[in-house]
Amino acid sequence: xxxxxxxxxxxxxxxEAPVELRCNYSSSVSVYLFWYVQYPNQGLQLLLKxxxxxxxxxxxxxxxxxxxxxxxxxxxxxPSVHISDTAEYFCAVSRPTGFQxxxxxxxxxxxxxx
Amino acid sequence: xxxxxxxxxHQVTQMGQEVILRCVPISNHLYFYWYRQILGQKVEFLVSFxxxxxxxxxxxxxxxxSVERPDGSNxxxxxxxxxxxxxxxxxxxxxxxxxxxNQPQHFGDGTRLSIL
Numbered sequence: 001x002x003x004x005x006x007x008x009x010x011x012x013x014x015x016e017a018p019v020e021l022r023c024n025y026s027s028s029v030s031v032y033l034f035w036y037v038q039y040p041n042q043g044l045q046l047l048l049k050x051x052x053x054x055x056x057x058x059x060x061x062x063x064x065x066x067x068x069x070x071x072x073x074x075x076x077x078x079p080s081v082h083i084s085d086t087a088e089y090f091c092a093v094s095r096p097t098g099f100q101x102x103x104x105x106x107x108x109x110x111x112x113x114x
Numbered sequence: 115x116x117x118x119x120x121x122x123x124h125q126v127t128q129m130g131q132e133v134i135l136r137c138v139p140i141s142n143h144l145y146f147y148w149y150r151q152i153l154g155q156k157v158e159f160l161v162s163f164x165x166x167x168x169x170x171x172x173x174x175x176x177x178x179x180s181v182e183r184p185d186g187s188n189x190x191x192x193x194x195x196x197x198x199x200x201x202x203x204x205x206x207x208x209x210x211x212x213x214x215x216n217q218p219q220h221f222g223d224g225t226r227l228s229i230l
Contacts, residue, residue, distance in 0.1 A: 034218065043118070043205060044157070044221040090157060100209060100219060101170055102149070104157040 002027040002093045006105035013112055021076040021108045023091030031093040033074040038088040086112045116140040120206050120222035127196055128230055135191045135225045137206030146189045147207040201229045
């Protein structure tokens with residue numbers, strides 16, 4: 001079985017500052033890794049995904065994440081955040097074969113203030 | 115860009131009543147999913163559906179729940195006799211392929227179900 005831990009429930013940051021949202025996972029098999037964003041009153045939008053290959057993946061809106069197998073982590077980063085990045089961010093894993101049931105973390109609320 | 119659409123956006127139902135949540139997946143997608151998110155908690159997998167069959171379901175998806183693809187476009191989640199603890203945001207998702215594919219799941223905006 002897979003599980004995902006997002007240690008920070010809320011991350012406050014000032015506009016134009018860098019941010020890192022942490023994600024650690026547990027799995028007995030290899031996994032695919034995802035970050036989704038949820039803006040208020042909206043669904044989940046895919047930010048980026050890691051399937052294989054380069055451990056640094058780039059996504060939409062200037063976000064990137066790095067897969068670290070030895071530390072079982074997939075932290076999300078952005079060098080300079082905007083007010084519009086305020087949202088809930090979910091890390092998720094799935095098995096690489098069969099049906100892609102997503103297992104989500106509890107989410108991190110990113111609060112960007114001026 | 116094609117979207118997954120869910121209706122209604124908010125459903126209020128008396129405890130014990132049946133409720134049907136509706137979803138229109140992206141048209142060329144073949145794999146369908148329901149997830150739920152209880153307020154303040156994580157998003158949880160309920161069920162996946164392919165080729166008119168349930169492919170996987172979670173412990174949450176008990177006999178009170180059922181899914182159906184009644185026609186070529188809709189995908190529904192039915193809760194037969196709702197309980198207070200069924201109050202949650204329900205998300206529908208679809209994907210073009212699964213397994214070795216690079217295609218991710220696309221989510222709808224959700225239906226907020228409130229049981230009174």
